[in-house]
Amino acid sequence: MPSIRPLILTAGLLATCGIGTAAAGEAQIAVAANFTAPMKAIIDLFEGDTEHTVRASYGSTGKLYAQIKNGAPFEALLAADQRRPELLEEEGVAVDGSRFTYAIGSLVLWSADADKVEDGPSLLESGDFNKLSIANPKLAPYGEASVETMQALDVEAAIEPKLVMGENIAQAYQFVDTGNADIGFVALSQVMEGGEITKGSGWIVPGDLHAPIRQDAVILERGADNPAVTALVEYLRGEKAEAVIRGFGYLTE
Structure with a gap:
């Protein structure tokens, strides 16, 4: 899978390995309902490999987007589409350059x-x-x-x-x-x-019967300076998370 920006990669590796001065933290994230089971498995792995914890809320992408716009305290969004994360970037609610496709759904x-x-x-x-x-x-x-x-x-x-x-x-x-x-x-x-x-x-359903279900994740401005969020996003792009994602029937890039 393609690597994220060098700054995020470095911080994520430090957090994942338990190295550096950043103390253990908590990430509050919003996750599309279709990704509930794999995300719970990934969170278990992540919390076992790091000192960080994760609080996740699951729901429809449209509702999660509305909650974020209304001030919900989420620090990252794992959407079921590309449109809402892109909108959050355009609206200044998400960190520029942090958006990436974490899964392609079936x-x-x-x-x-x-x-x-x-x-x-x-x-x-x-x-x-x-x-x-x-x-x-x-x-x-x-x-x-x-x-x-x-x-x-x-x-x-x-x-x-x-x-x-x-x-x-x-x-x-x-x-x-x-x-x-x-x-x-x-x-x-x-x-x-x-x-x-x-x-x-x-x-x-064959993929040619509908538009590709490309699911993007993005760091929100609330989580821009939270090492736990940075570490989780990098972990999501790693081999352990990819194995979980593919095991649940998704494709990855």
Whole structure:
């Protein structure tokens, strides 16, 4: 993966190795809901390898962006898109040059029923399901990708009466997991671990059916001088974090 700016790299390595004069600190971060499971795993590794701690809040990228704009005390954002981190840079809320793509997400049509999803397009065309869950496309990039996929398959109009919309991708997943919807478009990371879908059945949506889900991270001005934030961002770009990210079905650069 490409290296971050030399100043950040140096500070991150010092913090990660426990070298230097910076005392152990705490990073407060906002994380897109689709990245909940891998981020929790990365935080466990990071806290075990450093003296720093992390407090993470998870939610839809749109809501997290709004909270940051309204003064929420986050010091870094791991978004599910590129647009909000770029906006935060343009608006002077984020540190210039700190933005980078930490993961490229995948969408999956998923059911908690191990036998339900075999051929995703055929299932969508047949309408043989009670409800289909998606994340709110106005707030969640994975919701946008879901709509784009249905449009590409020319099934959006037929499916619209059966749609159940979650506030974020976590809620979209919960609707399916609890049986309130037969199927749903969710993040592959929510149903995959160690490179395999761990329960239910799913169809991984080909990337050419929707715009790439490039997920950017950015340091916010509140965290510009916090060594714990700098160290966490550098750790996110390291080999241990990359292995976790790929294990949950994401691509990395």
